[in-house]
Amino acid sequence: MAAKENQERIWELARKWQDDSITEDERKEFNDWYKSFDDTGMPDLLGDSPEALKERMLRSVMKMKSNSDRAAAQTTFFSYRVAAAAIVLLCLSVGAYLFLRPSIKYSAHKIAVIKTDASPGRNKAILTLSNGEKIDLDQAQSGILAREKSAIVKKTKDGRLAYNNTALGAGPNNGEMLYNTVTTPRAGQYQITLSDGSDVWLNACSSISFPLAFGENERQVKISGEVYFEVKKNKHLPFRVISNNQIVEVLGTHFNINAYVDESVVTTTLLEGSVKISQLNQPSAKFLKPGQQSIIQPGKAPINIQQVDTEIAVAWKNGYFRFEHADLQSLMRQFSRWYDVDVSYEGAISDDFFEGQIPRSSKLSEALKILELGDVHFKIKDKKLIVLP
Template identity: 45%
Template sequence: MDKKEAKEILKKYNQGTCSPEEKEWVESWYLQIVGNSKQEGVSDLDMPSLQKDIWHQIVASRPIEKSKKKIYIRIAAAASLFIAIGLSFYFFQQNATDVSLDKNRIISQIQPGGNKAMLTLSNGTKINLADLEDGASVKEQGLRISKRSNGELIYEVVGENNSTKGNTIETPIGGQYQVVLPDGTKVWLNASSALEYPLNFSGNERRVVLRGEGYFEVKSDKTKPFRVVSGNQIIEVLGTKFNVNTYKDESSRKTTLLEGSVRVSANGINKLLKPGEQAKVIDDNIEVDKVDPDQVVAWYRGDFAFEGAELQTIMREISRWYNVDVVYQGDIANVKFGGSISRSKDIREVLHVLSLTQGVNFKLEGRRVTVML
């Protein structure tokens, strides 16, 4: 393919008029670029900085719905950005590698997760929220608990509330849910997660217990700090936005700050975070690093995001969301990817995107995914 033909395909891609084969070729090239820190022909460029610019361009170019939870993929903007900064030479000199998912080996269809959760009331009664009609509500200790159609549970004070008891909301593998607590704090729970919280934030603090992963937008109250307890760590805030990932199969417990400030405490160590920083509790230590918050919270906006992520990390996310088992064939320890895709896609589409780069293939049998390098 010559330079003129490649330019024409990119033009059609940006206009949304290219064929499925042309679209796959462009996205395959893009994923190969961002998945590697060094590529032939661009060794003199600052790839880490370049990849960060590309990621922000993708996020900025994807329109957000009113719910602010869905963001649509527009890799086209990333391709345009590459050309604008002079990488077209590399693009036209490279042959796109066609590494695709073997569709003949896919024998089942696995749908993505959705709004599913179990609510446990203070008296022990369990309510499957998937079975509760939209708009329905229950009363609990002076509170009205209402279910919205968008997978949201809202607590409203409608009477005297002096309860010392609490509720628990728990999402299964392949589930997610949002809850608005009695103080107005909003919490989004990822798959296989749980949140325990009191019906009345009495005393001098607002304390909840998290298992799994949750994104928090804490209602400001300077007289009552908000504390998230997870294992042996405590995250303390006054009013802010942050994400907490405490899955047991991850190598560390991570707290990522988007706005405001938080204090992370564990094993007698305290760290104060600034926006854009992430605290990792590893063994008896807390490490603080700069990260891209947009990637960390992509899940609550409806996306998988894996800029520079290791394959095993990606597959753990896929396993939790699609409720599949993952096994590996070959040495995949150093395989990393770059890009994003909607969590609303069928698992075959997600695996296909991943298979477009790095020489990785997938075999899907029932609820078992075999990763082959």
């Protein structure tokens, strides 16, 4: 079985195990996969209750880690494999299990006690109107928030920001295009429906500036941070996104742009349709197909393209942290944005890599307890997350 197909099969079995719909044959298959990571006494999953399994898995992971420390010089792959086994399996079972049953606690001698905590992010953003007025969307009631020329701005009952479709094609006001901006803080996210019917999702620490009414020749917006688009198709009116030295042009498609200034590269991931990628003041351009991701180092050429698992790129929109071969600092930047904490490091920074999935609805302490199984330790003081050696 191909590696990706095998991974997808394991995710499926783990989900079935979570909701108790797994058959005996599937449970045995899941158990065989789990035991295949190492022969150092992995627990048998058959017949275990969730509570008993969680405890046995924790003991085995710690034993595996201890054994791997003694054999660290043998191979770097083994160390990574142990970390992957711990994080993937425990995010699927224990991670989701913590979310479903938050009353279950880890034993203090196994996982360091985290005395303070941070709640996960939620829907909150600031809308800045063309006249400079600011509206706190988290506090605003549903209904009409503003009327600007021919555009009606409203907050829907499900919490989205929506612009009246009749504004499309209205063009600039007396030669001037009027813009609104939506900005999410740390621990915030928000969804917007633009005047052309395109849907936009903003991750934490992100923004989008857009005209109240798109012009007759193009639809253009500017973003920062991370934004997912589902662009309304219009072959006569191209849709352009400008972000951190990059221009993305589409006619109608689904794609994700990660353009955080504290990340070393800008990535654009295509899920559906086709997009054209170029850099500001650069003549060359490349086209993405579904399942591809462009990678740009701002100010540098060329544009690199690679095949990726698109679900990883949009996991944040679907309510998860999802990581594959991710380093610790990358994870901490995501946690900083979503939990509104500052991150600092004491001592050497771990060079381990992590794979897995954690619900973004988890409290910070719950997410950290999972990562601590990879022999990384933390403490939280006020609004600062400190990574310990």
